[in-house]
Amino acid sequence: MNEKKRSTISVAGLLITIGIVYGDIGTSPLYVMKTIIGDNGGLTTATREMIMGSISLIFWTVMLLTTVKYVLIALQALNHGEGGIFSLYALVRRRAKWLIYPALIGGAALLADGMLTPAVTVTTAIEGLKGIDFNGMTFVTTQQEVIIITIVILSVLFMIQRFGTGVIGRAFGPIMFIWFLFLGVTGFLHMLGDLSILKSLNPYYAVKLLFFSPDNHVGVFILGSVFLATTGAEALYSDVGHVGRVNIYGSWPFVFVSLMLNYLGQGVWVMNNANNAALGHDATFNPFFEMLPGQWRLIGIVLATLAAIIASQALITGSYTLVSEAVRLKFFPRMKIIYPSEKHGQIYIPLVNSILWVACIIIILFFRTSAHMEAAYGLAITVTMLMTTLLLYQFLRQSNVKMIWAGAMVVFFGAVETMFLISSLVKFVHGGYVTAIIAGLILLVMYIWYYGNRIRDTEEFQSAYISLNDYKDQLVKLSNDDSMPIFSDNVVYMAKVKPGSMIKREMLYSILDKRPKRAKAYWFVTVNVTDDPYTAEYSVDTMGTRNVINVQLYLGFRREQRVNVYLRAIVHEMIARGQIDPQPQKYTTIRGRDVGDFSFVIVQDVISPQTQIGAFERAIISLRVGLQNITSNPASWFGLEFADVIVEKVPLILGKTKPLSLRYLNREKARALHSHLHKEQELKHIKVPDLENKDEFENQ
DSSP: OOHHHHTOOOHHHHHHHHHHTSHHHHTGGGTHHHHHHHHHTOGGGOOHHHHHHHHHHHHHHIIIIIIIIIIIIGGGOOBTTBOSHHHHHHHHGGGOGGGHHHHHHHHHHHHHHHHHHHHHHHHHHHHTTBTOEETTEESBOSHHHHHHHHHHHHHHHHHGGGGOHHHHHHHHHHHHHHHHHHHHHHHHHHHTTOGGGGGGGSHHHHHHHHHTOTTOTTGGGGHHHHGGGGTTHHHHHHTHHHHOHHHHHHHHHHHHHHHHHHHHHHHHHHHHTTTOHHHHTOTTOOHHHHTSOHHHHHHHHHHHHHHHHHHHHHHHHHHHHHHHHHHHTTSSOOOOOBOOSSOTTOOBOHHHHHHHHHHHHHHHHHHOSHHHHHHHTTHHHHHHHHHHHHHHHHHHHHTTOOHHHHHHHHHHHHHHHHHHHHHHGGGGGGTHHHHHHHHHHHHHHHHHHHHHHHHHHOTTSOOSEEEGGGTHHHHHHHHTOTTSOEEEEEEEEEOOOBTTTEEEHHHHIIIIIISOOEEEEEEEEEEEEESSTTOEEEEEEOTTSSSEEEEEEEEETTSOOOHHHHHHHHHHHHHHTTSSOOOOOSSOSSTTOOOOOEEEEEEEEEEOTTOBOOHHHHHHHHHHHHHHHHHOOHHHHTTOTTSOEEEEEEEEOOBOOOOOOOOOOOHHHHHHHHHHHHHHHHHHTSOOOOTTOHHHHHHO
16 A cells, blocks of 8 residues: 555544554653652742743754654655654664664664553552542552553553554544543643643743743753653654554644643642642642542543553554564574554564564563653663664755754753653663663664674675576476485475565575485475455576476565465466476376475574684574564564474584595504503503502502
8 A cells, every 4th residue: 555545634633643653742741840850859849930931941852852853854855655663774774884883772772662661651640549539449559569560451452453553543542642632631721720830831931941040950851751751752753654654744733732731731730739738748649630620530540551551552553563673684583473554653663562562561560660760761762862863864865954953952952851761761770771671672682683694695705595597497406306215295495585586595405405306396485475455476597497496475564474385376367378397296186286295395494513613603603593483473574383393403514615534544544543542442442440548549
């Protein structure tokens, strides 16, 4: 489906966009003001100047980073309708080799942050229920109950991912619309109590609080808390493929105004209650919930919980997109991707879903409270934003934007995001190290996979690819060699055949060297996934033979890749056209069957002892092969679960091989060496004497 069709604006599209994209940034009012005030020393330190400056910092942070950088600039950098840092890298990677580093670092940090977001948002919302009495009923009394409820909610959320973001968006869209309306209305009503709060939209108050105000007890480190207001910006960019760019353009103004009204309302409430001694000593108080009248408190908590669930959804769908792009860029091993709807951007990756679910549960059990989670929250995303800024500069230059404007963009946003990063580093020892460890592990996997592939394909090593044309004659002779037993009527290799009929060396090694596999036909099949959901086409190249066939399958992203079913139909059609010989079956339940049996051979690499490469390269290749064998399941990718699949281990030879150096021994020298070794064996079996008996030892 092309970008134009996917980006048609409509009421339904806007609702789905609100349901999918804005969950993360939409829950920021739950904890931003709470964190700012808590880090500054509590409610009693919240002077008018401090609150005005904080609101100003929040407004300009969201305006500059989310609205200007992401909505206005980054959404111009789409790759076939897809967004995110990997999609952006794919657009600019030809400009410089070093761009791989910001792409890998930013992607790893974003995926790590995505594991923390569901935990912190849902936990924060459920904590709003703790200890609150509603008409004699207390729903949640202990933190242990908060943890259990949070785990149950997230488990259900991860279970429903298989139904697709379209279904989820239609369910969540109306709820999120009501949530943002609730944010805007409640904030506006409180703002009416002191309209002078609108002065905080002047950036003067932000600069004054940041650098000159004695009421700011943490200095520039206040930015670490302010930054939480815009953490959903990168997710917005990653999720654009699910909803289309124009739907974000149409919905963002409503979302932005609702958020700002709520922050303004919270600011007025805090200024009016700064002298409340009871609240001043309550470390768990939350301005968002406290400013709601009693009868509205339960509604607010229910909506906040639903919004927190949807915030998790924004990061989950963004993670699917990122991993899908990483697989295409060869940053990650290949994974099974399911397309639940007819929109190409809407995907579900079972392995990623399971990893995210397990990670979220572990994080909840480790941190236990939202306050501890917030200490780690946002650190990784500042790294991603910086990396995105570097790549955006390359995109602007590639798009013929004048260097002065592109340079101004990277300097301005780079400076702002560097300040946020420095201010967030204080979180490292308070829990940020957990996010850093997760990001480091993800980065290590991507580095191993990417550079393992690079090492294999480097010209200085023995080529991992050879031309099928150079071996087709041998394959034809083997096929017609009656002295060899038939291995199978059709031997099939799922091979990515490159231009020039280049395939991996291991595949021909499997046919000719491991054990010659005689077959009536050798099939090398490449599956190409198209943007149209229901494409089912193919092309064949017999390479001037009747035995060696290169098949290019073109399947829509909604088509199940049942390669054995498609290939059987192709063989039947080729026999009917006279392109290959019939394969009549003597024993069969199907009358007139002219298609023989199939054996699908899956090749697994094993590092050969003959490989002569450096220790570092060998370690990277060994780890890459290990990852491939652990994570890969080609039979599942291609729908071969019920086909005859053979897994073979084939030696992977890289580098220049050294000839074995063996010296021939004539009979006399061999006998002498054998006699010498025999005597050594006899000496080894002599009984060791008792050292305490000196005379016996000397006699020995």
